[in-house]
Amino acid sequence: MLTDPPADLSALLTRLERLHGLPREGRAALAGLPLHEADIAAGDDIVREGGRTGRCAVILEGMACGYRLTGDGRRQILCFHLAGDMPDLQGLHFGTTDAGVAAVSRCRVGFLAHDALRSLCEREPRLASALWRETLLQGAILRAWLLNVGRREAVGRLAHLICETVARHAAAGLTTDRSCDFPLTQSVLADALGLSVVHVNRVIQKLRREGFIAWRGGRLTVTDWEGLQLIADFDPAYLHAHRGPHRPERLP
Amino acid sequence: MLTDPPADLSALLTRLERLHGLPREGRAALAGLPLHEADIAAGDDIVREGGRTGRCAVILEGMACGYRLTGDGRRQILCFHLAGDMPDLQGLHFGTTDAGVAAVSRCRVGFLAHDALRSLCEREPRLASALWRETLLQGAILRAWLLNVGRREAVGRLAHLICETVARHAAAGLTTDRSCDFPLTQSVLADALGLSVVHVNRVIQKLRREGFIAWRGGRLTVTDWEGLQLIADFDPAYLHAHRGPHRPERLP
DNA sequence: CGCACTCTTGACCGAGATCAACATTCGTGG
């Protein structure tokens, strides 16, 4: 299913336009950049921690995650990346990334050379602005995660992650109902929530048993959205996914 | 001690130059912007969660923190901000911030109008680039915190926070040895680490007893830097505080 | 000088970790 048609930047372009108000010219220029594509198997690295590759990744299809490791090898997942995300914008400015990026499901990934992207940003400040905005949005999500891990107990933590994931799929135009792809393993989920696999398993069962979610074969459906939001203490404001008339503030 | 001389943007300018390679012209232009100053008492808000103030804060003196609250009022501190930091760059693009900013110690704060800063960024893309870079750096710190809270136990967690804070003070040119201002209350520390006050107290005592730190009257000294780094599992790479010949990648 | 905040200590409790099987699913090659 990932082989044809060859993926392109459309998910990214849609995203930059819908969420960050990137105008036509910027999109056209971006679409014209040379794009090096690759298929990455689930679990493999897309960007290695501390790598110095001279290029930026774009997730074209599939789901990825950013992560960091402790010295003794425990992993914390920092963020999930959907199609259209650019997980390592940091490299554009610093040359290196402090965090690795791994494929959660099988991914089709595009790579843009830093040089090319940098000079495009120079010519097209609206693009730079949109990418800066994207960086800020990733920061907001990170803050929500830190609150989640630091101050919510396990059930709320999982519920919140689920709400966020469904909401982000919706905001990116990747789903229209309360369901989405959720190709995670329970052990991946554990690394994302700062919990153990065993406990994650128990919490999932609780959410299933009580009728909040259905999750089978990589597909997640929220069966009680209001209820789940409630136990998750979820307020989607931080996603800045203003639906309706779309008027993001901008660096004009 | 905070009354005279009137603080100015020098901490921010130094920071943008040292850490993000902002050239003279950008600094001069920034210094020329009208700056509205205010004194904020410890514990008070500098930026309210969800506020829509039309301006950006700059910490001129003192220490602040970004935070988010759960629905039932528990607080997670997301980041500490030192003199020279801009804690709510998000507002420049989104108009709102999802996180509040509070003064940890008494702070002198400057406010820059969004309009003015936006049009300056337009005229001076190097400034926009430096601020984008600053956003990315804040993201890296946030990732380190999430790893810390999600995957390290209490002692390492506190040790890591201390290492980071000292290292950041040093990188910003606010200290030259292994000591720095640390005007925190144990309950603030608890909110930063995702722990309870009682437990934080015990962990502090442990670090003191075992000779890693001395902390009295708002001043912290690391008495065993190597040792502390070790139990903290601290690797300062993520701070991108390349000392020595300073050559940040840049959007030229 | 007294009240409020911060720090400290002790006793107890509980959410979640760890350990250890066992069950199920799935991809792979025969």
Add this chain to the structure above:
DNA sequence: CCACGAATGTTGATCTCGGTCAAGAGTGCG
């Protein structure tokens, strides 16, 4: 198409780190 092995998911028993509660000791500010 089946068989097998490796991931993944499930369950139970036990342990522990850190939370909660409660009380006292400093400390500092008005």
